Amino acid sequence: MSVFYPTVLLCVYGFFSSLRPSEPFLTAYLMGPDKNLTETQVVNEIYPIWTYSYLGLLFPIFLITDYLRYKPVLVLQATSLVVTYAILWKAQGMVAMQLLEFFFGLATASDVAYYSYIYSVVEAAQYQRVTSYCRSITLFGSAAGSLIGQLLYSVAKVELIHLVIITLVSAAVAFAAPWFLPMPRRTLFFHKSPGAAEDKPSSSSTSQTEKAEDAETKEPMISRHSEAQSCGSGLMEVLRILFNDFVQCYRCRPLLAWSVWWALATCGYFQIVNYAQALWENVRPSSDYEIFNGYVETLSTLLGALAALLTGCLPVSWARWGELALCLxxxxxxxxxxxxxLLRNIWVCYSSYVIFRATYMLLITVATYQIAASLNMQRYALVFGVNTFGALLLQSLLTLVVVDSAGLGLDVFTQFLIYGAYFAVIAVIFLIAGICRLASKRQTEEEVFANVQAESNCPPNGEASSCT
Known part of the structure; x- marks a missing residue:
C-alpha cells in the first residue's frame, strides 16, 4: 500500500483536530457570561472529570484499538471531539460540562489509535519519517489554533463563543478524514501477520559510548517469544504476552529510571497545563483586563517543539548523566x-509557563528516545502505554486529594504551591539516583583498574603460583 495516501489523510486529521482557537480561553469562557460557572465549579468539579475519564478509558481503548484495527477508534475519536465542542457551544450547567469532560477524556484516550495506525500500513523503514510528519502537523495545528484564537479575540474583538464555533467547525472537518483511511490488515497484538518478525527501531544514532555504558538496557529486549507471532491471538493470550513483556522490560534499570521520571513528570505536567488558565484568571481576570493566553500557548508549543528538535544536537551522554540532567x-x-x-504577576506567570513547557518537551523527547531505542514496536507500545497509565493514576490520586471537591478542594494558588513542591521532590529523587549511579560506576571502574594492575604485575606462567 502506498504510504502517501494514508499519511496525507492522517496529517489532515491531525491538523484540524488540533486546531482549537477556543482552547486557550476555555476557563475564561466557562466562568464568563456564556456559561456563568463559578471558579469552584470549574476547577474542583468539572476539570477533574477529564482526568478520571482518561484514566478509566485508557487501557480498554488500548486493547479495543488493536482489536478493531485502529480505524474505528479514529472515527470514535473524531466523533467525540465533535460532541465535545457541540456541548461546549450549546449546553448549559455544570452536569453538561462534566459530560463534556468525559467525551474529551474519551477523545484523548483514543490518541493511541492516531499514533498506532501508521505503523500498520507502512514498512518499518518509514516509521521515523511518517511519525515526524504526523507529530509535527499536530503541533503546528495546536500552535496555529492558539494564535488564530488570540488574534481573533484581541484584534478582531471576536466573542469567545464564536471561537468555540470555529473550533467545532474544525473538528467537523477533521471528522471526515478517518472515514477514507484504508482498513489495516495487521495490528500489533490481535491481528499479527503469520510468521512476521518483530521490528526493532534502529538505534544507529546512538553513540558508541552510550552503547558501551548502557548495554544492559538492550540485552533483554531484543528477543521475542515465538508464540507472540501467531496470527489472530486471543484476549487471554495477548494479556499473557503483555504481562511477560512488562516484567522483562521493567527489569532493566535504565529503562525503569526513565519510565519513573516519565510517569512522575507527566502527572505534574498535566496538572499545570490543566489548571494554568485558572491561575491566570485569578492573577489577571479576563472580565477586567485583556488576556494573552493564545500567544502564550503558541509560543510555548513552538519553543517546546524546538527544544525537542534540539535534543538530537546536544552533546550529552544521557546514559551517563541522565539522572543528574533530570534532577537539574x-x-x-x-x-x-x-x-x-508566589509572585502572582501575569508576565512572570506567562514566562514561567513557557519555560516550564519547553523544558518538559525537551526531557520527554529524550526519555522517549532512551526508552524506545532498543525496543521493538510491540514493546514500544506497551511501555509507553504503561508509563502513561502510571502518570494518569498518579494524577487521579493527586486530583482526588488536592483538587476535587470530594477531597480537600484547595484553591488554585495552594494547588500550585503543592505542584511546585512535587517537582522539587522529583528533582531530589533523581539527584540521589544520579549520585548513586556515578558512585557505582566509579567503584566498578576502580575494580576494573585494580584487576588490570594485578594482571600486569603477574609474572609469566609457572613463575608464581599466587597468580594462578
Missing part, C-alpha cells in the same frame, strides 16, 4: 511553578 531540569520546572504561584 526538574528543579528548573519546580522554580517555574513556584514563580507562577
Amino acid at each position: 531540569l526538574s528543579f528548573l520546572m519546580a522554580l517555574c511553578v513556584f514563580a507562577m504561584d
